[in-house]
Amino acid sequence: MSQTQTVTKMIDIYIMGKRYQVPEGLTIQKAMEYAGYKLIRGVGCRSGFCGACGTIYRVKDDPQLKYALACQTVVEDDMYLTQIPFFPAEKAIYDIAELEPTGETLLRLYPDLMKCMGCNSCTKSCPQEIEVISYIADALKGDIASLAEKSFDCVMCGLCAARCPAGLPQYNIGLLGRRLYGRYLAPRSQHLADRVAEVEGGKFDAESKALMEMPDEELRRRYNERDIER
Amino acid sequence: MYPPEMAESLDKVAATRERRLQETHPTLPPDEKKALLEGFHPDFVDGGMSEIKVGPNKGDKAPNELADLLEGNTRVDPKIIDLETVDYECDVLVIGGGGAGASAALLAQENGANVILATKLRLGDANTVGAEGGTQAATKPQDSPTIHYLDAMGGGGFHNIPELVEALVKDAPLAIDWLEKLGVMWDKDTDGSLKTESGGGTSRKRMHSARDYTGLEEMRVLRDEVRNRDIQVLEFSPAVELVMDEEGKVAGAIFVNLETNEMTIVRAKATVLATGGGGRLHYQEFPTTNHYGATADGLVLASRVGARLIFIDTMQYHPTGVAYPEQIVGQLVTEKVRGLGAHLVNIDGDQFIYPLETRDAVASSVIRECKGRNKGVITPTGQPGVWLDSPMIDILRGKGTIARELPAMLRQFMRFDIDMSQEPVLIYPTLHYQNGGILIDANGQTTVANLFAAGEVEGGVHGRNRLMGNSTLDIFVFGRRAGKAAAERAKESKIGKPTLDHVNKWQQQIKEAGLEDRPISPMLLPDYTRHGRIASLRGSFAGGLE
Numbered sequence: 001m002s003q004t005q006t007v008t009k010m011i012d013i014y015i016m017g018k019r020y021q022v023p024e025g026l027t028i029q030k031a032m033e034y035a036g037y038k039l040i041r042g043v044g045c046r047s048g049f050c051g052a053c054g055t056i057y058r059v060k061d062d063p064q065l066k067y068a069l070a071c072q073t074v075v076e077d078d079m080y081l082t083q084i085p086f087f088p089a090e091k092a093i094y095d096i097a098e099l100e101p102t103g104e105t106l107l108r109l110y111p112d113l114m115k116c117m118g119c120n121s122c123t124k125s126c127p128q129e130i131e132v133i134s135y136i137a138d139a140l141k142g143d144i145a146s147l148a149e150k151s152f153d154c155v156m157c158g159l160c161a162a163r164c165p166a167g168l169p170q171y172n173i174g175l176l177g178r179r180l181y182g183r184y185l186a187p188r189s190q191h192l193a194d195r196v197a198e199v200e201g202g203k204f205d206a207e208s209k210a211l212m213e214m215p216d217e218e219l220r221r222r223y224n225e226r227d228i229e230r
Numbered sequence: 231m232y233p234p235e236m237a238e239s240l241d242k243v244a245a246t247r248e249r250r251l252q253e254t255h256p257t258l259p260p261d262e263k264k265a266l267l268e269g270f271h272p273d274f275v276d277g278g279m280s281e282i283k284v285g286p287n288k289g290d291k292a293p294n295e296l297a298d299l300l301e302g303n304t305r306v307d308p309k310i311i312d313l314e315t316v317d318y319e320c321d322v323l324v325i326g327g328g329g330a331g332a333s334a335a336l337l338a339q340e341n342g343a344n345v346i347l348a349t350k351l352r353l354g355d356a357n358t359v360g361a362e363g364g365t366q367a368a369t370k371p372q373d374s375p376t377i378h379y380l381d382a383m384g385g386g387g388f389h390n391i392p393e394l395v396e397a398l399v400k401d402a403p404l405a406i407d408w409l410e411k412l413g414v415m416w417d418k419d420t421d422g423s424l425k426t427e428s429g430g431g432t433s434r435k436r437m438h439s440a441r442d443y444t445g446l447e448e449m450r451v452l453r454d455e456v457r458n459r460d461i462q463v464l465e466f467s468p469a470v471e472l473v474m475d476e477e478g479k480v481a482g483a484i485f486v487n488l489e490t491n492e493m494t495i496v497r498a499k500a501t502v503l504a505t506g507g508g509g510r511l512h513y514q515e516f517p518t519t520n521h522y523g524a525t526a527d528g529l530v531l532a533s534r535v536g537a538r539l540i541f542i543d544t545m546q547y548h549p550t551g552v553a554y555p556e557q558i559v560g561q562l563v564t565e566k567v568r569g570l571g572a573h574l575v576n577i578d579g580d581q582f583i584y585p586l587e588t589r590d591a592v593a594s595s596v597i598r599e600c601k602g603r604n605k606g607v608i609t610p611t612g613q614p615g616v617w618l619d620s621p622m623i624d625i626l627r628g629k630g631t632i633a634r635e636l637p638a639m640l641r642q643f644m645r646f647d648i649d650m651s652q653e654p655v656l657i658y659p660t661l662h663y664q665n666g667g668i669l670i671d672a673n674g675q676t677t678v679a680n681l682f683a684a685g686e687v688e689g690g691v692h693g694r695n696r697l698m699g700n701s702t703l704d705i706f707v708f709g710r711r712a713g714k715a716a717a718e719r720a721k722e723s724k725i726g727k728p729t730l731d732h733v734n735k736w737q738q739q740i741k742e743a744g745l746e747d748r749p750i751s752p753m754l755l756p757d758y759t760r761h762g763r764i765a766s767l768r769g770s771f772a773g774g775l776e
Contacts, residue, residue, distance in 0.1 A: 027557050033758040040466065040488050040755070044355040045521040047561045048642060049446050052355060072645055074557055093458050096413055128641070148415060153443060153637055156450060175454055179413025182451075186415060187422030195369045195403040207376045208400065212392040223384035224260060228433045229372065 011077040028055055028070035028081060042085035048072040054127065054157035057081035067125045067159050089161040089169035092176065101184035103142020110173050113139055115166035122160035122170050128153050132160050132170050139173055147174065148181035231647040232554070236656075239577045239607050243617050243654050246579035251625065255573075255581040263591050270594040270602060272659075273544050278514050284739045285533040286677075291543040293513040296526055300533050302751030304737060305470040306484060308730035313473060316482070316497045318462070320346040321720035322713070323482055323496050325469045326504030326528070328356025329445070329702065330685025332452035333709025334502045334674075334716065335461050341717035345461045346496055348485050350468035350505075350523040350754065354453040357506055357521055357663075357686060358705060361445025362564035362638060364437035365706075366699035367402035369424055373434040375399040382700060385431040385588045386665075386693020389541065394691040397672040398700065398707050405706040406438055414451050415440055417635075427569040429698035430549075431588035437699045442564050442638045445702055467494060468527060468754050471733060472501065472535050472681070475726035480535055480681040482728065488754070497728065499720035500680050502712045503528045504705075507664035507686040510756040513545055516661040517560020527752030528687035532668045534736050537676040540689040541666025546696055549574075549592035551660025553615030555646045560660040563618060563639060565589075565698045570635060571626040573619045575654075576605035582616075590695040593659040600658065607656060615656040624651050663701060665692050674712025680723055684712040 008023040013031055020035040029043060044052030053070035060078035070083060092109035099105050107113055113136070122132035131150055138147035151174030160170040198204070211219065232240060258266065268274050280297040282290050292300060322338040324331045327349025335347045349355070368378040378399040383390050406424070410416060417425040417439045426435040440447035456463065467485040473495070475481040482497040505528030509520025518524070529539055550563040568574070568585040574592070575581055576599050583595035599616050600606030606614035620639075624631050632640055632651040643650045666689030674682040685705040692700060740746060 025556065030557075030758070034760045036759050036762055038755070038757060038759050039522070040351075043522045044351060045357075045360045047360050047519065047521075047558075049359045049443070049638070050352075050355055050521065052352065072558070072642070091454075091457060095458065096455070097411075152415070152441065152447075153641075155446065175450060178415055178447075179451060179454065182413040182415040183411055186410075186418060187420065189369070189410075189416075189418065189422045189424050191371060192369045192403060192407055192410070192424060194371075196407050199375065199400055199403055204375045204400065207374075208379065208396050211376055211379055212396055216388060219380070219383060220260075220388060223380050223388075226377070226380060226433050229428070229435055 011075065013075050014080040016082050017080070022075060024075070026075055028068065028073050028075055029053055031075045032070070042070065042083040046071045049155055051155035051157035052085060054084045054159045055081055056084060056159070067127050069127045069157065084159060084162050087158040087162045089158055089172060091169065091172045096179055096183060099180060101144055101180040103139065105180065106139050106142070106173065106176065109176060110169070112166060112168050113173065116140065116168060117166055119165060121163040121165065125159040125163040127157060127159065128155060130154060135174055136168065136170060139177060144177050144181050145185055147177035151178060232653070233610055236607060240653065242579035243575055243619055246575065247619065247622065250573055250581060251622065253581070255584045257584045258587055258591055266594045266598065267590055270597045271590055272514050272516070272547055275514060279543055283743050283745060286536050286538045287533065287542065293511070293545065295511040295513055296508060296529070296542065298748055299526060299530050299751040299753060301740065301745045301748045302530060303740060303746070303748055304534070304733050305750055306730065306733060308733050311484070311730060313495060313728040313730065315495070317494045318346055318496045320344045320496065321499050322716045323348070323498035323501045324504060325483060325501065326356070326506060326685070327353040327463070328504065328506055328685065329358035329449055329452060329705035330709035331502070331504035332456050333706050334504055334684050334713030335456055336452070336459065337710045337713030338717040339459050339461055341714050343717035343720050346464065346498070347456065347461055348464040348467045348469065348496065350466070352465050353456060353463050354449045355521055355523060356449070357524060358445045358449045358702065360519060360521060360562060361702045362442040362562060363429065363566040363569065364427065364439040364444050364699045365406065365702040366429065366432065366436045366697065367406045367438055367703065368399065368434065368436055369403045369406060370426060370434065373436055375402065377434055378402065378436065381432050382697060383693070385697040386695050388693065390693035391690035393672045394670070397711065398691055398703060401707040401710070402703055405703060405710070409448060409451065409706065412451050412455055414447055417441065427566060428586055429565055429569055430586045430592060431697045437566070437569060439566065442566055442636045448702060464494065468752070469531055470752065471730070472531050473728050473730065474535055474732050476729055477726050479679040479725065481725045497725065499723040499725055500682065500716035502674070502682040502684060502716050503532060503668065503687055504684045504709065505687050509661045513661055516547065516659070517551060518661040519548055519551060519560065519562040520661070523755065525753040525756060526664070527754065528683070529667065530752040532676065532681070532683070535678050535681065535732055537678045537681060538669040539667060540669045541694055542689065544665040544694040545661060546589055546663035546665050547593040547659040548662035549589055549596055549659055550618055550657040552655070553613050553658040554609045554656040556609070556611050557646065558642065559613060561642070562660070563655060563657055564636070567618055567620055567623070567636065567639065570623045570631065572622050575617045575619055577607050578605065588695055588697065596657070596659055609656065613658065615658040617654040618657045619654045620650040621652055621654065663696055665689065665694055665696055670708070672711065673715035674708050675715060680719060682712040682716050684708040
């Protein structure tokens with residue numbers, strides 16, 4: 001498209017240890033596709049929401065492991081990477097309607113919580129920069145509101161669980177905490193309860209029927225003249 | 231970080247901000263809106279559509295890329311498939327693992343059905359997770375389902391099917407309540423009132439959100455609930471063809487395991503298609519917000535069994551896709567950014583559209599600003615765009631609003647050193663949604679017996695243009711309705727001898743119409759690989775060498 005496009009610089013990346021040359025500036029995901037991988041695992045929404053493309057990498061001469069979503073992270077020269085598209089973390093089975101929103105419930109469904117040794121590997125591995133260890137501490141304290149708030153931006157990629165030496169499924173504990181909060185602890189909405197009762201009582205049925213049968217011209221007039229809440 | 235050549239325009243946006251905070255751009259009168267759409271909306275671009283030559287929608291138009299697949303060749307060879315040897319039998323088969331499929335599976339199971347859910351990638355890999363802005367529902371006293379009805383009809387150009395819109399708006403508060411009871415954390419005020427915002431084309435503040443991770447929050451709760459129930463999930467298993475019985479009823483489907491190529495046959499008394507849209511077909515070479523598996527498979531499967539499609543000649547281009555940086559071009563910048571007060575401005579810092587017009591109109595106005603008036607900003611790769619003036623939000627609503635309400639957006643741009651609370655973001659329309667789809671009634675029943683559809687794959691609910699927040703609503707409303715109706719159907723349905731005769735007949739039609747050169751469909755996945763020198767060796771190894 002551009003007339004000013006210059007020759008793209010190629011860089012070396014190592015996908016599961018094998019070297020490929022790819023143009024600089026690509027995301028890890030697009031670099032893998034450039035290298036010839038037709039992805040089935042490790043790809044989903046391609047927008048940073050689904051958590052399918054959790055990736056662990058390291059850059060040459062730096063021993064520190066780094067963590068990323070492949071669709072949101074640009075390749076670097078001499079990047080060694082592998083994807084963790086699935087991790088066999090535990091997920092408790094429960095009936096949300098039968099639970100008490102307490103710390104005891106969390107501990108009963110996820111007893112391994114007690115094994116957290118406070119190493120902070122989970123926080124360091126989170127590509128969403130969530131303070132994972134902090135919400136695990138909330139879970140141990142039974143502070144479900146804080147757990148729900150702090151874990152909210154989790155895309156459930158599972159990298160925290162993959163790195164946890166105690167084998168905790170942090171992201172599933174966060175999910176349980178948020179569901180308990182949403183169902184039991186968040187303040188109730190009276191206007192929602194009222195509206196549900198009105199709909200179920202048929203309050204709008206006659207007016208709806210009238211609109212459905214209204215001549216097109218009249219419907220358009222009403223639409224164009226409707227007031228807008230700002 | 232923006233390149234230096236954009237600095238001058240960025241200065242103009244900042245310089246005009248104080249003035250613009252006082253001004254409201256006029257809304258479009260109906261005749262001007264019509265002219266804008268016909269002049270600049272991609273649906274009206276010459277050469278973008280083809281007439282479909284076979285199947286239940288013969289004679290209708292569809293985007294070229296979709297028409298090719300709708301006229302495509304089957305992936306299966308009926309001669310060598312033994313339909314009598316089935317891998318699974320169930321009451322209700324749900325095809326698709328997004329919000330609509332999960333809702334359908336849950337309601338079918340609650341209504342006594344033995345349910346199998348099969349999906350192309352993982353459970354939850356769907357456009358639902360990428361939905362950022364919110365879900366519409368008339369839950370507030372100053373709003374009502376009938377006002378919602380009017381907004382949806384007007385947004386769809388009055389083409390919507392009234393019975394479907396009525397179902398959508400009536401069930402909307404029930405869907406919000408259902409999700410809350412499952413544990414969805416809606417944004418609320420301290421007294422429990424649901425926070426609601428405006429969306430393009432809505433006359434009331436009706437958008438219910440969960441920060442700007444609304445769809446992700448909805449999906450992760452539904453996925454968890456599916457896993458808690460006695461529902462069998464088959465992942466990495468896209469459907470390649472529906473199976474019928476000798477009476478012409480749908481009787482299950484054939485799936486392929488993407489990793490092993492193994493075929494799976496499921497026999498079902500009722501089937502729900504919830505396969506989503508087709509953004510990955512990249513109509514007119516647009517980038518897309520859609521997930522990797524969005525290849526319009528459901529439209530192909532439905533066509534092959536004779537189910538009617540409706541409004542497949544209209545696609546939604548979301549007005550605000552990322553135009554810079556290059557790495558994330560086409561990804562979504564939620565409409566909530568405009569809902570919270572941000573203007574759209576051109577290279578000179580001037581507004582050119584009321585920011586909350588319907589999406590078709592806003593997208594067309596951005597294209598007009600860039601291509602018709604030369605008032606766009608051009609990035610180093612040649613991509614045009616206009617500014618979405620996000621810093622206005624914190625000015626209007628207080629510092630920290632962006633961090634609180636738009637954490638996903640803030641994070642997305644911060645990864646590229648752009649702080650959207652300080653600087654505007656550059657946007658251009660991106661392919662977002664399939665407005666039409668499989669024709670259904672208010673219970674999700676298609677025109678073919680025992681086949682139901684829910685979510686983006688169906689059509690008629692949104693007419694020719696969907697409003698923001700009505701898609702995540704659609705998946706719950708029609709997912710629930712279809713799941714329940716399918717469970718009821720399964721109780722009375724008797725499936726006869728399974729057959730692929732319809733596939734044989736399809737291939738015959740294609741041959742007679744001279745369309746044998748059409749691609750194999752459904753597509754299943756797009757191909758973004760750079761094909762280097764691919765080996766054509768005997769006994770070639772690995773996937774991808776088809």
